Amino acid sequence: MQEMILKKRLFTPGPTSLPQEVIRAMTEPMVHHRGQEFTDLFRHVQQGLQYVFQTKNEVLILTCSGTGAMEACVANLHCPGDKVLALRGGKFAERWDKICQAYGLQVKPIDIPWGEAVDPQRVAQSLEEEPNIKAVYATLCETSTGVVHDLPTLARMVEPHSALLVVDAISALCADELLTDAWGLDVVISSSQKGLMCPPGISFVSLNEPSWDRVKSATLPRFYWDFREMRRFLEKNMTPYTPAITTLYGLNAALDIIQREGLEKVIERHARLARITRAALTALNLQLFSQRPSNALTAVQVPDGIDGAELLRLLYHEHGMVVADGQFHLKGKIFRLAHLGDTNERDVIAAITALEKSLLALGHEFSEGAGLRAAKMASSE
Template sequence: MKNYLFAPGPTPIPTETLLAMALPIDYHRASESVELLGNVAAKLKYVFQTKNDVMILTSSGTGAMEATITNLLSSNDRVTVIRSGKFGERWGEICAAYGIRFDPINIEWGRSVDPQQVEDQLNRYPETKAVLATLCETSTGALHDIKTLGEILQNRDTLLVVDAVSALCADDLQMDNWGVDAVISCSHKGLMAPPGIGLVSLSGQAWKSTESSDLPKFYFDLRQAQDAGNRGSTPYTPAITFIKALDRALDHIHQEKIQNVLKRHAYLAHATRGAVKAMGLKLFAQEPANTLTSICLPNGVDGQVLLEMMRNRYGVTYAGGQAKLKGKIIRIAHLGWVCEHDMIVAIST
C-alpha cells in the first residue's frame, strides 16, 4: 500500500532531496561545507524575499522562535501577542518562560486578527517593544494579514515578529516590502526538507535590538550565528546532512520560482476547499491560509478514530485537531512536494 502524507509538517519530500541525505558525511569545517552553507544562506534570502541574512540553526521551528525572543527582547520589555490558536499561544508561553510581560489579543480559534485590534492595543501601550504574530495559525488553518500589520507598525518603534513556520512558501510573505522585522521558519514544511533546521531572519532594526538584549542565551545567540554565517560556518556542529537536503529542496523552489510555488499552493488550497464544500462539510477557518484546510467534523464522528482508519486502511495521513479542537476537526495540508493528483487522493479517499 502506498502511503500519502497530508500533515502540515513534516511534508512530502522530493526524491532528489531524499537522496541528498544518502551522500557521504562531510566535515562541517571543510571547504565543501563552507561552500554549502554559503549557497543555502543565499538561496534562503530568495525564499524569505529579503536582503537580510537568514540564520541556520540546528533546531525545530520552536527553537527558532525562542531564539528570536531571547535575542530581541530584554527583561523589562512589554510585547503584544496575537493568540488565535496553539501556536499563537506558544509565543506567550515562551515569553512567560523568560519573564517577559505580554499583553494578549485573544482571538476565537478559527478567526483571524482584525488589524484594528492591534492598532488599538499599541495605542493603549505605546511602549510595546514587539508584536508577536503568526502568518498561518497551523492549529486552525487561519491566515493573518501580516502586510497590514506591517503598515500599522511602519511609523512606530515596535518590532513586527512573524512565525512563518508552516506558511513559508505556501502563503506570501514579503519580509522587506512589508516591513517585517523578524521571520521564523523551519525546514520540514513548505521548504520540503527533513525536520531539524530552524531559520531566522532579522531586519536592521531587529539587529539593533540584539545589542541591548539582556535575556540569557548561549546556543541560540544569533549574533554569534550571524558572525559565523558570514564566514560560511556555524557556531556549533550543524545538521550537515539535513542542510544538504535543504540545498536540494531550495534548488527545486528556485527552478519553479517562488511566485509559481505560491500559486501552486493557492491552486491546491482553492481546489481542496471547493471539494470540501461540495461534500457538504464546513471549513473551520473563516479566512483560511493556503497552507492547510481545516474541516469541521459532523456530530458523532470521532476525529481520532477517523484519522486512525484513514492511515491504517488507506495509507492516508491527515492531521487532527490540537488542544481543545482534538477530535473535532481534521487538517489536510496542501504543503510541500504535492500536486493535483496527490490532493485528489486526499479528498476522495
C-alpha cells in the same frame, strides 16, 4: 496470501513528504563543517533562503525545531521585564505567549477566536495604549487552525511605533505570500519540515537592521541561541556549533527545486491545490473551519454524528492517508488536511477519494462521487 502493504501518504502540515531529489541529496558523504565543501554548501543555501524569504537580510540557520527559533528570538530581542504584545489565535500563537512569559516578559495578549484572523486595528489600538511595547509576536499561518493573517496590513499598523514585528512563518513559507522586505517585517522565522520539503531539524531567522540593534542591546541570558555569535560565523559561511549537515544537503536540493519552479509559481500551485481541496470538501457537505484560510492546509469541521478519531483511523488504516487531528479543545472536532510542500493534484485527488470512502463508511450523507466531481471542476477553472 500476503497482505497488501499500503503506501503511506502524509497530508499533515509538517512534516511533509520529501521529493526524491531531496532524499538523494541527503545520501551525500559527510563533510567537515569547517571545510571548504561545507562553506560552499552553506553559501548556496543562504542565497536560496534569501530568495524564499524575499529579503536581502542575512538569514540565520539554527539546528533546532521551529520552537527553538521562537525561543531564540525572545532571548535575543529583550531585556527582563520588557512589555510585548502576543496575538493569540491558536496553539502556535499561544506558544509565543508562553515563551515570552518563561523569559520574564510582560505579555499583553490579544485573544482571537480560533479559526478567525486578527483585526489589525486591535493591534494599532493596543500599541497606542501601551507605547512601551517592545515587540508584537504574530503568525502568518496559524497551523492549528489553518488561518492566514493579514500581515501586510498588520505591518502598516506596527510601523509607526517602536515595536518590532516578529513573525512565525513556519508553515506559511513557500505556501502563502511572504514579502519580508516589501512588507517591512522586522523578524521572520521558519523551519525545514513544511513548505521547504525537508526533514525536521533546522530553522531560520531573518532579521533587519533595527532588529540587530535590539539584539546588541538585549540583556536576557543566551549561549546556544546567541544571534551575535551566529552572525559572526555567518561571515565565514559557517555556524558556531556543529550543524545538521545531512539536512542542509537536502535543503540545498529543495531550494534548487523551488528556484527552478519559481517562487511565485510555487505559491500559485499551493493556492490551486487549496482551491481544489475546498471545492471537494464543500461538495461532501463538510464545513470549513477557517474564516481566512491559508494555502498550506484546510481545516475542516467533523460532521455531527461522526467520530473524528474513527475517521482519522479509517483514513490511515484503510487508505494509508495521514491527516492531522485538531489540537487542544479542537481535538476530534476538526481535522486538518495539508496540501503543502511536495504535493500535487494527483495526491489531492487520492486524499479526496479516501475521505469520500471513509465518510460513507461512517454514515455521513452526501452525493457519492460529489467530491471528485467538484475537484475536477475546480481543477479545470
